[in-house]
Amino acid sequence: MRIGIDETHDPARTSWVVSANGHGDFPIQNLPLGVFSPDEGEPRIGAAIGDDILDLRALADEGLMPEATKKALYSRTLNALFALPGDARNDLRKQLSALLSDEAHRRAVTPMLYRAEACVMYLPAVIGDYTDFYVGIHHANNVGRLFRPDNPLLPNYKHVPIGYHGRASSVRPSGVPVIRPRGQRKPPDAENPVYAATERLDYELELGIWIGAGNELGDPIAISEAGRHIAGFCLLNDWSARDFQAWEYQPLGPFLAKNFHSTVSPWVITAEALAPFRTAQPQRTNGDPVPLPYLWNDKDQASGGLGIELSVSLSSAAMRKADLPAFLLGKGPASNMYWTAAQIVTHHASNGCNLQPGDLLGTGTISTPDDSGLGSLLELSRGGSQPVELPNGETRTFLVDGDHVIMKANAKAEGFVSIGFGSCHAEVLPAHT
Known part of the structure; x- marks a missing residue:
């Protein structure tokens, strides 16, 4: 896979998650991955968007994630996602960018967002070495x-x-x-x-x-x-x-x-x-x-x-x-x-x-x-x-x-x-x- 610039990097792209627009760290052009737990919940994989964290396991439950990454998103660490071919991770990124930029998805995706300040963050992966x-x-x-x-x-x-x-x-x-x-x-x-x-x-x-x-x-x-x-x-x-x-x-x-x-x-x-x-x-x-x-x-x-x-x-x-x-x-x-x-x-x-x-x-x-x-x-x-x-x-x-x-x-x-x-x-x- 050759990593290139695509629509996910478009500087004109904005998100219906208002805090993401102009965010110093996590605008929609970033979409970093991590492991978090909301309130007293179990650790799960998420993506940062503005002041919020999007629950990727919840998206997978609703059939909104690419099939190639779905199994890895049920893990409590990013190791399985890291192990996938780069094309699969890139498809995941493109899907997240589309969901968070298209107003048509706001109603379905909003319940899967958690305020980052109320969440606990964990090590992203089990570090072997x-x-x-x-x-x-x-x-x-x-x-x-x-x-x-x-x-x-x-x-x-x-x-x-x-x-x-x-x-x-x-x-x-x-x-x-x-x-x-x-x-x-x-x-x-x-x-x-x-x-x-x-x-x-x-x-x-x-x-x-x-x-x-x-x-x-x-x-x-x-x-x-x-x-x-x-x-x-x-x-x-x-x-x-x-x-x-x-x-x-x-x-x-x-x-x-x-x-x-x-x-x-x-x-x-x-x-x-x-x-x-x-x-x-x-x-x-x-x-x-x-x-x-x-x-x-x-x-x-x-x-x-x-x-x-x-x-x-x-x-x-x-x-x-x-x-x-x-x-x-x-x-x-x-x-x-x-x-x-x-x-x-x-x-x-x-x-x-x-x-x-x-x-x-x-x-x-x-x-x-x-x-x-x-x-x-x-x-x-x-x-x-x-x-x-x-x-x-x-x-x-x-x-x-x-x-x-x-x-x-x-x-x-x-x-x-x-x-x-x-x-x-x-x-x-x-x-x-």
Whole structure:
């Protein structure tokens, strides 16, 4: 299947769901998928439309959904829907767009709408495996300079998409609080490590990639086919305990510093919805190595980038008590990814690793080359040496208990209606004693 622009992206298309028209995140041109429960009801699959959620199981009950997707819509997760061919998901999108734009369907469909603010959101899928990459080149440079000022990027960075396997069991949907983790860290002036709560808790601003169709064990995914294995995208906050990380990461890399909690936005922005927002991948600078052939595809370079702007804000407990708005810490484009989503998927499976529907891949922290859009406090505070000042006079080098971190993203392109990702947020709670 080749994802293209069709009538569902028409900027003139409006919905009889009034709140969708002009909505900052969920106009009719978006129609993201998620798992929700209304009131005390059971979890079921829904689509966001304006301030409401449309119950897709109810639509299936009434025979209003395409036959190819009907069985998958009775599931409590999106895994079965992810596993379907892209054409089937695209037909579902077209049917939803038609139902929500044609006034003739208002009476039949209105009873299947629920106010989003009254619903509970869940993880979109059962995550079999979670892998986090490191493709934000400016983040890699910024962090590298803190530890290796003369050689911030390691020699392999521009040859291979770097990643590590995370912990799927601790991924949680937006809104679930983060409990400050305890672990082993070694203070700079101490002879031996201690076991205690982290003092350098940080966020990481990332995109998440949801895997659709999988591949058989031993069967790599060609980069020309990688797109059909991507079901959609979300926001991802891969929380980090930087003091644990500094002590434990050699020689095997991240472990307890990363596996205590990762937050995802609950709505899956489908690959089909993002078709108008595909951009050319930024050209590599002169002198950069040409990737090995299995990682290179001209079409992917021409349209494998993402026209998405990401932001991260912080609201302290004191700010909320004083009714102050969240403070914008940074904003920047997804074009700061050195490798495309297709290259990430292809490399992951290049050794024959089998990806499965519902697997989650993180891009790694996406930062700007300047201070305008740094994706972590580690970068903003220069490793803790330069505190960040909040509007009420508080300062931060790393997160304190009560801090609420909010991430957002919007896809924009001239001539099309902007679509958003919703919010990816969580509050930091004290460590358990």
